[in-house]
Amino acid sequence: MENKYNLKSPAVKRLMKEAAELRDPTEHYHAQPLEDNLFEWHFSVRGPPDSDFDGGIYHGRIVLPPEYPMKPPSIILLTPNGRFEVGKKICLSISGHHPETWQPSWSIRTALIAIIGFMPTKGEGAIGSLDYTPEERRVLAKKSQDFCCETCGCSIRTSLLALTPNSNPTAKDCEAKELAQQISFRAESSLMRQASERCAESESSTLTQEDTFTSASHEVADRPHAEQAEVFSATAVEGTQIATATSCGRPLNPRQRHSQQHSQLNQRDGTESATNREDFAPAARQLRDESHAGTALLVVVLTLALAILIFRRIYLTNEYKFDYEL
Structure with a gap:
C-alpha cells in the first residue's frame, strides 16, 4: 500500500502512523484501513457498559477526506444498533456534518472513543440518529455478535479482546479520552435542540x-x-x-x-x-x-417635391411653345 500513495502527503503520513498505533485490537475498540484504500477504515467498538448497548459489538466504516486531519471524517455504522441508522453518515460533532467543531488534534482513536460515549445519548432527531426502545437495543446488542462484514471479512466475535477484570486503559487511551471530553457528549443534545x-x-x-x-x-x-x-x-x-x-x-x-x-x-x-x-x-x-414628427416631415418633403415637378413641367411646356412660335 505504501507504493500506492505519496508518502510526503500530510494525510498519508498521519494515517500511516495511526494505522501502526491501532494495529493491535483492545478490549473496547479496533480500527484498520482497508488493504486497497488507506482513506477508508473499518472499525469495531464495544457497547458502553451499564447501558442498553452493553454486550454488543458494533462494526462500521470511517471515510477520511484527502485533507485529513484538517477536515473531519465521515462515520457510518454497519451493524444494527438502535442508536444510529445503518449505512448512513451520522451527524456528530466529530463527523463530516460539523466541520466547524472538528479539531486536527483529534484522531481516529478519539472518534472511536467518542462513538462509544455518544451511544447512550438521545438522538434528538439528528441526521442518522435513532431512538429505539431499551428492549429493542438490548436485542440488537445480542444479535450484533453474529455480524460479519462482507467488505473487510471481519468477524465480530474475534475483532476485540475479551474483557477481563484487570483491563487497564493505556496512555494513548487516556489521552484520547481527554480529547474526547472536549466534544462534550451532553452538550450535543443541546446543540441539536438549538439547531x-x-x-x-x-x-x-x-x-x-x-x-x-x-x-x-x-x-x-x-x-x-x-x-x-x-x-x-x-x-x-x-x-x-x-x-x-x-x-x-x-x-x-x-x-x-x-x-x-x-x-x-x-x-x-x-x-x-x-x-x-x-x-x-x-x-x-x-x-x-419622434415617429409623428418624422411622418409630418416626410409629407412636407413629398409635397415640395411634387410642387417642384409640376412647376418644372409648366416651365418646360411654356418654353417649348415660345420656341415653336419663333
Whole structure:
C-alpha cells in the first residue's frame, strides 16, 4: 500500500502512523484501513457498559477526506444498533456534518472513543440518529455478535479482546479520552435542540417573508406604475433584511432554501416589472412623438417635391411653345 500513495502527503503520513498505533485490537475498540484504500477504515467498538448497548459489538466504516486531519471524517455504522441508522453518515460533532467543531488534534482513536460515549445519548432527531426502545437495543446488542462484514471479512466475535477484570486503559487511551471530553457528549443534545429551534425560526421568518410579498403585490396592483415601483422596492429591501437576519450563520434545509429562492424570484420579478414599466413609459412616448414628427416631415418633403415637378413641367411646356412660335 505504501507504493500506492505519496508518502510526503500530510494525510498519508498521519494515517500511516495511526494505522501502526491501532494495529493491535483492545478490549473496547479496533480500527484498520482497508488493504486497497488507506482513506477508508473499518472499525469495531464495544457497547458502553451499564447501558442498553452493553454486550454488543458494533462494526462500521470511517471515510477520511484527502485533507485529513484538517477536515473531519465521515462515520457510518454497519451493524444494527438502535442508536444510529445503518449505512448512513451520522451527524456528530466529530463527523463530516460539523466541520466547524472538528479539531486536527483529534484522531481516529478519539472518534472511536467518542462513538462509544455518544451511544447512550438521545438522538434528538439528528441526521442518522435513532431512538429505539431499551428492549429493542438490548436485542440488537445480542444479535450484533453474529455480524460479519462482507467488505473487510471481519468477524465480530474475534475483532476485540475479551474483557477481563484487570483491563487497564493505556496512555494513548487516556489521552484520547481527554480529547474526547472536549466534544462534550451532553452538550450535543443541546446543540441539536438549538439547531432545531433555529430551523423553526428560519422557516417561520421565510413564511412571513412570502406573506409580506404576496400582500404587497395585491395591495399595489391598482396603483399607478410609479407608486408600484416604489412599494415593490421598499418591500424588496425589507424582505432582504428579513432573509439576512434569519439565515445568517444558520443552515437551511432544502425546503427552506426553495421557499427563500422562490420568494427572492417573486421579489425580483415584481420589482423589475414595476420599475421597467415606469422607466420605459417616457421612452415610449418620446418614440411615438419622434415617429409623428418624422411622418409630418416626410409629407412636407413629398409635397415640395411634387410642387417642384409640376412647376418644372409648366416651365418646360411654356418654353417649348415660345420656341415653336419663333
